[in-house]
Amino acid sequence: xxxxxxxxxxxxxxxxxxxxxxxxxxxxxxxxxxxxxxxxxxxxxxxxxxxxxxxxxxxxxxxxxxxxxxxxxxxxxxxxxxxxxxxxxxxxxxxxxxxxxxxxxxxxxxxxxxxxxxxxxxxxxxxxxxxxxxxxxxxxxxxxxxxxxxxxxxxxxxxxxxxxxxxxxxxxxxxxxxxxxxxxxxxxxxxxxxxxxxxxxxxxxxxxxxxxxxxxxxxxxxxxxxxxxxx
Amino acid sequence: xxxxxxxxxxxxxxxxxxxxxxxxxxxxxxxxxxxxxxxxxxxxxxxxxxxxxxxxxxxxxxxxxxxxxxxxxxxxxxxxxxxxxxxxxxxxxxxxxxxxxxxxxxxxxxxxxxxxxxxxxxxxxxxxxxxxxxxxxxxxxxxxxxxxxxxxxxxxxxxxxxxxxxxxxxxxxxxxxxxxxxxxxxxxxxxxxxxxxxxxxxxxxxxxxxxxxxxxxxxxxxxxxxxxxxxxxxxxxxxxxxxxxxxxxxxxxxxxxxxxxxxxxxxxxxxxxxxxxxxxxxxxxxxxxxxxxxxxxxxxxxxxxxxxxxxxxxxxxxxxxxxxxxxxxxxxxxxxxxxxxxxxxxxxxxxxxxxxxxxxx
Numbered sequence: 001x002x003x004x005x006x007x008x009x010x011x012x013x014x015x016x017x018x019x020x021x022x023x024x025x026x027x028x029x030x031x032x033x034x035x036x037x038x039x040x041x042x043x044x045x046x047x048x049x050x051x052x053x054x055x056x057x058x059x060x061x062x063x064x065x066x067x068x069x070x071x072x073x074x075x076x077x078x079x080x081x082x083x084x085x086x087x088x089x090x091x092x093x094x095x096x097x098x099x100x101x102x103x104x105x106x107x108x109x110x111x112x113x114x115x116x117x118x119x120x121x122x123x124x125x126x127x128x129x130x131x132x133x134x135x136x137x138x139x140x141x142x143x144x145x146x147x148x149x150x151x152x153x154x155x156x157x158x159x160x161x162x163x164x165x166x167x168x169x170x171x172x173x174x175x176x177x178x179x180x181x182x183x184x185x186x187x188x189x190x191x192x193x194x195x196x197x198x199x200x201x202x203x204x205x206x207x208x209x210x211x212x213x214x215x216x217x218x219x220x221x222x223x224x225x226x227x228x229x230x231x
Numbered sequence: 232x233x234x235x236x237x238x239x240x241x242x243x244x245x246x247x248x249x250x251x252x253x254x255x256x257x258x259x260x261x262x263x264x265x266x267x268x269x270x271x272x273x274x275x276x277x278x279x280x281x282x283x284x285x286x287x288x289x290x291x292x293x294x295x296x297x298x299x300x301x302x303x304x305x306x307x308x309x310x311x312x313x314x315x316x317x318x319x320x321x322x323x324x325x326x327x328x329x330x331x332x333x334x335x336x337x338x339x340x341x342x343x344x345x346x347x348x349x350x351x352x353x354x355x356x357x358x359x360x361x362x363x364x365x366x367x368x369x370x371x372x373x374x375x376x377x378x379x380x381x382x383x384x385x386x387x388x389x390x391x392x393x394x395x396x397x398x399x400x401x402x403x404x405x406x407x408x409x410x411x412x413x414x415x416x417x418x419x420x421x422x423x424x425x426x427x428x429x430x431x432x433x434x435x436x437x438x439x440x441x442x443x444x445x446x447x448x449x450x451x452x453x454x455x456x457x458x459x460x461x462x463x464x465x466x467x468x469x470x471x472x473x474x475x476x477x478x479x480x481x482x483x484x485x486x487x488x489x490x491x492x493x494x495x496x497x498x499x500x501x502x503x504x505x506x507x508x509x510x511x512x513x514x515x516x517x518x519x520x521x522x523x524x525x526x527x528x529x530x531x532x533x534x535x536x537x538x539x540x541x542x543x544x545x546x547x548x549x550x551x552x553x554x555x556x557x558x559x560x561x562x563x564x565x566x567x568x569x570x571x572x573x574x575x576x577x578x579x580x581x582x583x584x585x586x587x588x589x590x591x592x
Contacts, residue, residue: 127319129306130278131382132336141332145323229323230362 009203011178012186016210019094019169019182020162023102024109024155031109031154036143038110039117056104065171068100072172096173097180101162108161109154116150117143149225156218163210183207238276238286247272247283247442252435254290254386256416261423261433261450268439270422274388277420278313279306290386290418310337312379316391318371320363326374327359333382346381352414353377353407369400373407380415387419393428401428408432427585430454430470430510454510455556457540457547467547467558468512475505484529487584490555495529496584510585513547516559517580520569530581532557536573539566546571550579 005013034053038046056064072079072090082088090096120143128138144151166184173180175189187203190196234254240247247269253260262270275281277288279295282303288296290311295304312333320329334346350356353373363371372392379387392408393401405428412419412432423429429436429450436453438446446453453459454470473489478498485501487494487509494509501507523531534550534557546566550557557579571577 121319123315123317123319124321126280126306127313127315128321128332129280130309130311130313131333131378132307132310133332134307137336142321148323230364 008177009186012181012183013206015094016163016182019098019101020159022098023105023162024158027102027106027109027158031106032113034110035113035117039114053110054107057107061104061167062171064103065100065168068172092173092176092179094179097169097182100168100172101165104165104168105158105161108158112150112154112157113147116147120146146229148229149222152221152225153218156214156221160211160214234289234291236277236288238273238283240272240276240283245442249273249439249442249444251437251444251447253420254418256291256418258435259412259419259421259433260435260437261421261429262437262439263423263429264439265424269442270439271390274390274422277388278311279304279309293385310382310385312382312384312387314375314379314389314392316394318375320371320374322363325359326361329363329374330377330381333378337382349377349380352410368396369403372396372404384417387417389419389421391422405431430508455549455558457538457549457558468510469557470508470510471555472506473509475499475501475503475507477503490552492532492552494584496586499586507586511557511581513558513560515582516557518548518559518561518569519578519580522578523580526580528580528582532579534577534579536571536575536577538573539571
């Protein structure tokens with residue numbers, strides 16, 4: 001790898017993977033809960049909740065980055081509170097990049113999990129109930145394992161989307177080598193620098209390979225889990 | 232009423248208003264009726280999957296629902312097992328995990344020996360590692376039955392467990408059901424619209440139509456009624472209990488004694504003294520005013536016309552032997568020609584007898 005990529009490029013690759021992984025894993029419990037709410041519950045204001053969950057799909061990422069900056073910046077009330085009390089700082093840090101990516105890719109996971117929850121036969125839950133399983137028991141023994149293909153599909157899609165995130169990251173946490181310069185930001189930087197075309201091309205090729213690998217992996221994982229849950 | 236079901240429930244245009252006895256130990260009650268009669272709603276109410284607007288459900292002395300006293304035991308605490316028509320096995324679990332799903336969650340775990348007994352009774356040993364998707368329809372039905380039994384239910388509800396199966400699979404699973412009925416004391420409610428299953432398994436019969444109970448009683452009394460089984464597909468007929476009186480090995484025949492009469496049927500591999508259940512369809516009974524001579528039929532019984540019901544070109548004639556009832560379906564023209572009236576003495580020629588079913592206790 002070192003022959004192909006420079007140290008800075010490797011750093012960007014590692015950072016991209018770390019940001020994406022942390023973002024999708026942090027999203028997962030919330031996404032599952034939101035999907036369960038949308039798939040299984042009827043309540044007032046459901047359309048509004050549905051809209052809010054899907055907002056990141058239509059919101060310009062730059063606008064999200066700006067909103068994060070004015071709410072979580074060190075001089076913003078929430079941001080200064082978090083920093084003063086817990087030492088948590090998002091701006092100019094890779095955690096901020098992960099937060100932005102997590103918010104933007106949240107709907108991908110919710111949609112995939114919701115679909116697989118809605119496809120589940122409600123009769124199975126009734127059967128489990130008559131066999132003595134309470135609500136939490138049914139969640140663990142039925143809903144989650146049966147939703148596994150959707151959960152994994154959502155994870156892979158969201159992971160791929162995280163790798164491509166640019167606008168919100170550069171606006172919120174800037175473009176700091178080793179901290180927030182993920183592959184898309186590194187490509188942007190390379191294009192800005194005189195004579196950086198070759199570096200940009202290499203990074204673009206790397207992006208394509210990552211995306212392809214992600215698609216192949218997603219397909220394999222989906223088929224494998226379907227077999228595992230007996231579909 | 233210590234044990235039984237009383238329900239009132241409205242769902243749109245449909246009103247269920249049914250009361251019947253259910254819940255005595257060692258008693259199989261058939262819940263019979265056309266689709267849309269409300270059978271599934273009754274089942275869901277007993278299992279606790281729906282909450283009826285009013286009524287009372289008590290099984291084996293335990294009140295599960297009482298709208299007046301505000302009692303509603305949730306489904307997961309009722310210990311009422313259901314065998315669903317579509318089996319509802321959990322697709323992501325092995326047969327073994329499916330079987331033990333309710334057993335693990337039962338407050339009072341059935342003894343390991345009970346588990347082994349159920350598994351042996353249903354012949355499930357070889358299926359443990361399989362996934363439900365890889366099972367045949369009959370195997371799936373057996374696993375569903377085992378899963379419901381292993382939760383040590385206080386009652387077992389069977390929702391047309393054989394309807395989804397073809398005739399061969401049905402024949403494969405019926406003996407298991409018969410063994411189960413013979414070996415367990417759990418009260419069972421068997422929902423079906425197939426008379427042959429009902430006559431093989433049930434002790435009592437409740438007929439539901441448009442949300443109401445139109446007949447309830449012993450299987451023998453209800454099946455011989457003339458007013459219930461109209462229409463092309465439902466043929467009246469009598470279900471009787473008979474005792475093996477002797478075998479005629481030379482001719483491959485068995486003699487059955489019932490109600491002081493002897494019926495001759497093709498050989499049944501049962502010991503003398505065993506009790507069997509037989510069904511005589513109305514179509515298989517001919518009537519004569521004088522004792523017929525020189526006929527091929529082996530079985531000629533003397534009887535008295537008890538009731539007549541005319542139905543299109545047919546007339547169903549209910550016959551009383553000594554205490555047992557038979558039904559004959561003849562044409563209305565024959566009815567007029569023979570001038571049959573309640574009280575007329577006749578001879579019934581029985582063309583065929585269906586022998587099936589569990590050993591009577």
